[in-house]
Amino acid sequence: MRVAVCVKQIPDEEEPPALDTQDHTLVREGRLVMDESDSYGVEMGLRLVEADGGGEVCLVSMAPNGETSGLRSAFAVGAARAVLVSDPVLAGSDALGTAKVLAAVMGRLTPDLVLAGTESTDGYTGTMPVQLAELLGWPSVSFAEHVEISDGLLRVRRQTEAGYDEVTCPLPAVVTVTSGAVEPRYPSFKGIAAAKSKPVEQLTVADLGLDDSQVGFSGARQRVVSVAVLAARAAGEIVVDQGDAHERVVALLETLKLL
């Protein structure tokens, strides 16, 4: 079972996010970390490989500047290797441009299964994995809460607005994994030490046979007209509970004629 897991390296969430004043992209300076929402795909990939008894998890990531710091945590828990597409022309890529790049990578890797998070924490577009599936001509199951494989068929519990569906799907396929679907494991000391020597294959857009115009700003075909900071909602009254704060809540509900 060869599983490719799409991982996004994003700015540390501890830092307040900011937009570049020139091109309106998210500022990506400083240390990058693996998007927490991708840790569930990594864990699920590792479990499927373990259940199958063979194969590996290969990380696939894209970054304009060759950054690999965000891959280490996935290497430390057991991902075998990574393919990193790194090229200055990737700056400004939207979800479709990203999907085109990753589709070209999958064409080389020919995995049995591609896993990704349902959406990234920094951009939360939530369309890239299914765009990737369409470009590959593969089926996809989004919002997977539980995944297992039996008789070569994926069996997925897919979250819906009303509850959940049980879905089967042939391989190869793309599956997006909800946050919390599995409990990501902690790295061992041995794993952390081994992470440094895991192979990272670096590719450029030209290596993948893609044209520069399909990716980056030119591929995204959109222009930011304006950026405005909204007036913050005025903070209200704060009361420290000393056994009677519920009376204030009752009074407010009364004023609003809800009691």
Add this chain to the structure above:
Amino acid sequence: MGTSWVVAEQDDGVPAAIALELVTAARGLSGMVEAFTWGAGTAAAAGVLGRYGAAKVYDVGDLGDSLPGPKVACAMAELASRGVSPDAILIGATHDGRDVAARLSARLDLPVLANVVGIDGSGPRPVSEHTIFGGSVVVRAEFTGSGPGLFLVQARSFVAGPAEPAGQLSPEIVATNAPETPTSDGARIVARHREGQTGPRLDEAAVVVAGGRGLGSPANYALVTELAQLLNGAAGASRAIVDSGWVPYALQIGQTGKTVKPTVYIACGISGATQHLVGMKDAEHIIAINKDRQAPIFAVADLGVVGDVTNVLPRLIEAIRARH
């Protein structure tokens, strides 16, 4: 004035709230609004969509056990390739809506403008509004390529309203069979489960009581449910306790869950992560109960109670009961 397409999800003849919001928004963009729908009861749904302004409804038919994404996107792409292309395509950011948008985007080679919360149709090209950083910053953007703009719209971004003067009571219904897409349409739904809720719907209730990690344990979520029932409201949850398996996803409020705009929102033990604030910050009144004085939820609360929610809620419930 051009044509807008709307992906209109429906359930047994009843259009989803977001479908009516999108048809309403499309009226403001184009002289001609056409909707795509599928499943059982499309004729009844088409009647409602007509009242809100859809002049034509494409019926993609009963999809059987297929997931909607590949089939609906394929039917739309097929029409577009025959030269029936619209100027704008509006799709709701639901689970199935995102699948349709993603597959259509790849098929037509059109970027998706995602997280849309408003569309300004007054200029030569539609300008979409997107909120980022938890709703604190609004970016206005324009699609610059050729072909229609593809907009993935957040729920409750528009207020649905019937067309004035009265829209078509019976729009033209066009059966549109989705061409076979054997490889991409391989997934099969083998069973559907609904996790039923009693009382008003979460995204329509006037009062929403939501619980978070500060409740301490799954058992304490009963306090949230009880308060919601007493106020004839709906109970919701933060992503943290959905991810931890305390309550089903159907209750989740926030970026990946439901967007709510009730008269009163009562946040119980919720810190207020940006992805949560996005889903509830437009409530008319916000009451927050949290132990941590520094919790971001207090920055948006009209009334903030700094205290242990497991102490405050039982007293609040008792006080409201005493009045009944």
